[in-house]
Amino acid sequence: MALATFTAVSKRLSGLAVENTVRDFKTVMDEPPSLGGTDTGMNPVEGLLAALGSCQVIVASAFAKANKIDLQDFWVELEGDLDPDGFLMGKPGVRNGFQEIRFTMHIKSNSPAEKVEEFQKFIESRCPVGDTLSKGTHILPSKIVIE
Amino acid sequence: MALATFTAVSKRLSGLAVENTVRDFKTVMDEPPSLGGTDTGMNPVEGLLAALGSCQVIVASAFAKANKIDLQDFWVELEGDLDPDGFLMGKPGVRNGFQEIRFTMHIKSNSPAEKVEEFQKFIESRCPVGDTLSKGTHILPSKIVIE
Numbered sequence: 226m227a228l229a230t231f232t233a234v235s236k237r238l239s240g241l242a243v244e245n246t247v248r249d250f251k252t253v254m255d256e257p258p259s260l261g262g263t264d265t266g267m268n269p270v271e272g273l274l275a276a277l278g279s280c281q282v283i284v285a286s287a288f289a290k291a292n293k294i295d296l297q298d299f300w301v302e303l304e305g306d307l308d309p310d311g312f313l314m315g316k317p318g319v320r321n322g323f324q325e326i327r328f329t330m331h332i333k334s335n336s337p338a339e340k341v342e343e344f345q346k347f348i349e350s351r352c353p354v355g356d357t358l359s360k361g362t363h364i365l366p367s368k369i370v371i372e
Numbered sequence: 373m374a375l376a377t378f379t380a381v382s383k384r385l386s387g388l389a390v391e392n393t394v395r396d397f398k399t400v401m402d403e404p405p406s407l408g409g410t411d412t413g414m415n416p417v418e419g420l421l422a423a424l425g426s427c428q429v430i431v432a433s434a435f436a437k438a439n440k441i442d443l444q445d446f447w448v449e450l451e452g453d454l455d456p457d458g459f460l461m462g463k464p465g466v467r468n469g470f471q472e473i474r475f476t477m478h479i480k481s482n483s484p485a486e487k488v489e490e491f492q493k494f495i496e497s498r499c500p501v502g503d504t505l506s507k508g509t510h511i512l513p514s515k516i517v518i519e
Contacts, residue, residue, distance in 0.1 A: 228453040228471070231418050235425025236447035243429040245422035247414040252399055254426035261434055267394040269427035269501045271378050275392035276419035278382025279401035282390040283416060284459070287408055298519065300383035305509075306375040312431070312500045321497075322504030324375070329515040338518060345516045350468075353459045354416045357469030361508030362452075368476040369492045371485060372445065 242266070260309075270323065273358075274303040280354035281330065285344075288351070294344045298333035326358065389413070407456075417470065420505075421450040427501035428477065432491070435498065441491045445480035473505065 234246045235254075241262040242255040254269055256262025267275065278301040289296035304327050311321035330348070334341055349355060381393045382401075388409040389402040401416055403409025414422065425448040436443035451474050458468035477495070481488055496502060 229456050230451050230453050231415075231421060232449070232451045233414075233418055233421035233425055234447060234449050235422060235429050237429050237433055237443075237445065241430045241433050243426040245414075245426055247418040247422060248404075250414045250418075252414070252419075252422060254423070254430070256430060256434075257395075262430075267380075267392075267397045267399070268378075269423045269430060269499075270504075271380055271394040271397075272399075272419065272423035272426065273501055273504065274378060274380035275382060275394060275399060276401070276416045276423060278380055279390040279392055279419065280416035282382050282384050283388045283401070283403060283409075286384055286388050287403075296384075298384065300381060302379070302381050304377050304379045306377050307500055308374075309376050311503075312498050315498065320503055320507065322500045322502070322507065323509040325510045325512065327512045327515075329517060331517045331519055333519040341518055342516065345514055349514055351459050351462065352416075353454055353469045354420055355469070355511060356458075356467055357417075357420065357505065358509055359511045360467065360469065362470040362505055363472045364502060364506045365472065365474045367492055367496055368474075369489065370476060370478045371488055372478055372480040 270305065270307065274305055274326070277326070277352070277354045277358060278303050278328070280352040281328070281348050284348045284351045288347065289344070292344050292347060294340060295334045295336045296332065300331045301328055302331070303328040417452065417454065421452055421473070424473070424499070424501045424505060425450050425475070427499040428475070428495050431495045431498045435494065436491070439491050439494060441487060442481045442483045443479065447478045448475055449478070450475040
């Protein structure tokens with residue numbers, strides 16, 4: 226299949242707040258006061274975890290039937306660690322992003338446990354956001370337009 | 373500094389829709405009808421681009437003054453390519469996630485162009501989401517709880 230291209234625009238509001246626009250949808254991201262913001266939305270690294278969790282939930286919902294899994298309920302808890310010395314202070318040798326992400330899937334199902342565990346591995350292997358995060362992706366150097 | 377841990381919970385609603393909860397904030401993600409959803413929110417890979425763009429905007433807003441940059445306005449356009457054959461059909465040899473992400477920063481500023489271009493590189497180097505995506509991160513195998 227041809228490559229599909231997805232797009233987003235992120236625009237400064239005031240303080241550290243940002244408005245994201247994707248098709249007809251808008252979200253606000255910000256930082257809590259402890260990181261200099263006014264706390265009007267989740268911050269970008271939290272948004273990244275939410276995108277990963279959503280991706281896993283959507284894969285579960287989309288593929289349960291084909292995998293003959295009874296899916297009565299499904300949610301994912303996620304956590305990720307980073308060292309603020311990286312992005313706040315540019316400390317040499319400290320990476321700015323997540324050092325590790327952990328997650329737990331919760332499933333309500335009458336399917337046999339071994340089938341559910343197979344499905345868990347299927348979800349992990351299919352999720353596009355998980356693939357992007359675990360393997361990394363090629364980010365081209367930014368272009369800049371001085372308006 | 374000690375590691376900071378960020379968290380999120382993503383829960384199935386109906387169809388492919390998902391509700392994300394981070395602290396007091398909630399967002400909905402879904403897929404457009406072309407991907408089997410009911411289009412009640414941006415999808416996870418779009419959410420990933422929005423997190424990356426927000427991260428760049430927040431770094432710009434937070435560090436403009438320290439970098440002596442006049443920042444009158446700032447926004448980022450992002451796009452990323454993936455091959456739906458990967459996540460939809462599990463086609464061997466096709467990765468499921470983004471193959472490439474491109475972005476353009478737009479800045480309104482009276483600072484000299486060379487200072488603005490230095491600042492552009494600073495933003496790219498400091499953004500935690502960009503670091504996570506370009507280098508990849510360690511994602512532990514999922515735990516599962518059968519409810």
